[in-house]
Amino acid sequence: MTSPDPAHPLAWLEPHAAHRRAAGLHRELRPRTPHEPLVDLAGNDYLGLAADPRIVEGAVRAARTWGAGSTGSRLVTGTTALHAELEAELAAFCGAEAALVFSSGYTANLGVLAALAGPDALVVSDAANHASLIDGCRLSRARVAVVPHDDSDAVDAVLAARTEERALVVTESVNSVDGGLAPLAQLHAVCRRRGALLVVDEAHGLGVVGPGGRGLLAAAGLAGADDVVATVTLSKALGSQGGAVLGPAAVTAHLVDTARSFIFDTGLAPAAAGAALAALRVLRAEPERPGAVLRVAAALAAAAGVPAPPSAVVAVVLGEPDVAVAAARRCAERGLRVGCFRPPSVPEGTSRLRLTARATVTDAELGQVRAVLADVLAMAHA
Structure with a gap:
């Protein structure tokens, strides 16, 4: 909402929004469609059961x-x-x-x-x-x-x-x-x-x-x-x-x-x-499913050049918010959805991509992940 009247009770919203945009902290809702072609490494469906x-x-x-x-x-x-x-x-x-x-x-x-x-x-x-x-x-x-x-x-x-x-x-x-x-x-x-x-x-x-x-x-x-x-x-x-x-x-x-x-x-x-x-x-x-999650997490970590985690969460720290946002956008353009964490979710200077492993990620999808991350992270670190 933008109000020309500085006395309006919501007049403070636009300056605050402008500040967030300038700091790279603006957030938007991006509705998914039922059959998106993207490989999802952003959600928390660790066992791949949400659509089972x-x-x-x-x-x-x-x-x-x-x-x-x-x-x-x-x-x-x-x-x-x-x-x-x-x-x-x-x-x-x-x-x-x-x-x-x-x-x-x-x-x-x-x-x-x-x-x-x-x-x-x-x-x-x-x-x-x-x-x-x-x-x-x-x-x-x-x-x-x-x-x-x-x-x-x-x-x-x-x-x-x-x-x-x-x-x-x-x-x-x-x-x-x-x-x-x-x-x-x-x-x-x-x-x-x-x-x-x-x-x-x-x-x-x-x-x-x-x-x-x-x-x-x-x-x-x-x-x-x-x-x-x-x-x-x-x-x-x-x-x-x-x-x-x-x-x-x-x-x-x-x-x-x-x-x-x-x-x-x-x-x-x-x-x-x-x-x-x-x-x-x-x-x-099916007690083997958790082990499958950790194997995928190790593969994602290797693709990102970071140590393998003991859980499903793979963090790729990039530094400033605009760098992380740009990297996440490039991943999406290449068919890969990843999480993007910025302050206040993480401390200043540690904005990151968060890749979440899923037990049902295929070998073909991992190949795509490796190719996309190699290009995107090289650009982010340049």
Whole structure:
């Protein structure tokens, strides 16, 4: 909106938009079409299940049985037998005592931090945490201490000096922008020694890392620990939509009573619950899929000239936003869709392409990726 009247209440929008455009931080929506020819290395469909006929049929069957919407909040009419079935199977798969499904991973993070912290608690947050965790910290009303990325000693120091009786330490298991793995064993040892709860966002871990894709907590031997709470999303490896909190039954019961993003939000649509449940069953029946993701990630990293990641996320740091944007555009022009991360998603000077591996990427597509990246990155580094 452009208003000639400087006194108009929205007159400030255009100068702010102009500043973002000048800084290379302007963003646009680019609607996809159903049958695009581009090789997709930007989405988070890690296991290639979003369009799998079995998962689509799970969504269709649920919609036909329960209708298009859940019709209300989870505490009114928005909990179906399907939601309960999904929660039970998700908890069993991840080794947790209980699970509680939210409408998104974002609302799960908001809910768990706001409900488990509070004005009399301390939250220790990794500096590289996702925006949903940062927003959850802000909503928690707790004192928040931000510590350097993956620094267990810094966490220990903050916890040792605290005056609050309760404390939470929150981190991503797999960093969403660089694909690195959090030192969960060390963080848990610190938390146990200092009497803190460890909260781990497994959004990029579920379906990709750990035994059978059960996540980094399972890989660290921490699945089901009584002083650990996990959050997951259903919209990445499981190809659907929604989120969940996993942990002790006492935690999920507390969230049902107190988590505002659960109590006052419409329940997850049945189609999404049905699709997620179908995908979870495919993952359980086909445990080789996570390994396929990591093999593709290693091939993408080799094509980009960066080290192979321990996850599905391959980061190619290019520096300034305009360089990353131009590289992403050139990739698209050559038939390759890649992610482009700029501030505030990443620190200043570290704008990057983010390539996300998918288990179903073919050898022919990898050949195309190698050719495109060789040209595009040479131009970006020139």
